Amino acid sequence: MRMPKKERQRLLGLLLEKNPFLTDEEVSDHFTVSVQTIRLDRLECGIPELRERLKSVASRTMKEEVKSLHSDEIIGDIVDIELDKRALSIFDVTEDHVFQRNGIARGHHLFAQANSLAVAVMDDDLALTVKSTILFLKPVRAGDRVVARADVKEDSLLKKRTLVEVVSKVGDETVFTGEFYMYRMTDTQQGESN
Template identity: 45%
Template structure:
């Protein structure tokens, strides 16, 4: 026989652990994972002093390495995590302005811009240009969706780097891409 309230203790312990591992989990997703209402998850977060998603996103930013290839205003989406020379993660909230008026489906160029700018941002160089891309849009994205984009460096040969990018809304992959980017040497002024 279990003590009354032990389910709550178990849930709150796991809620804390899940959000430490993935701070981008939505209340709706957590409610589904635990089989409880969204209000229960919000109450648990409140009792545990865990902020809402937007605040967790801000504190998840871990820029231990500075981005050299882009200005701070050139990255599309919010940078959540980066290790320049290795990987990066960004988040883009789809607003009504980013969608087609008729059906509220996100325009592809916004998803592409998020993926491309992150692929360039993880390269440790001053001048990085996209040379070749292979992108597949796998699923539609709607207004209000949060798109998490992950980029990881694959192979490097000379000034050419292959970057694999995957964008997801929750567990659904919405974009997959291979970006070939090139590092250019800065020309010396003579």
């Protein structure tokens, strides 16, 4: 039995409030209706399209400025960051990012998103990747949205080094993980520059 339009629109608003990163296609699958129906529902409810929702979320949650990179050096769109704690970015995979032969995303794009996020989360003017351990778990294809989360881990044994763990997902599936050991100018034990 089909859900009444008003009920679907009410639930649509709640769903996108909880997860503003969902595409119209993902929402249409969730409600088992056409993408066009979702677009019309969004318009009637005054819910902006995905790109505008991302900008809105970013402007509300970006409390701090990235110090270690310029915005054009970051792969993906950072939508949330708390320096030296955590960061979140979104990367939309297009046909330009995949191998023509099989449609699978080239690994260096996923690595670049994760690595630039690990650099960006550092609360320092200079942050460089010293070492990384990465694992590609599932193929990513054109049209996929990769959401990467970076978490800064404390390690009192690492002087001028910081461990950043990054997990990248498409939907609920983890597609990439990485541990990035970052060099920084500031000593993490003393908080002083040398």
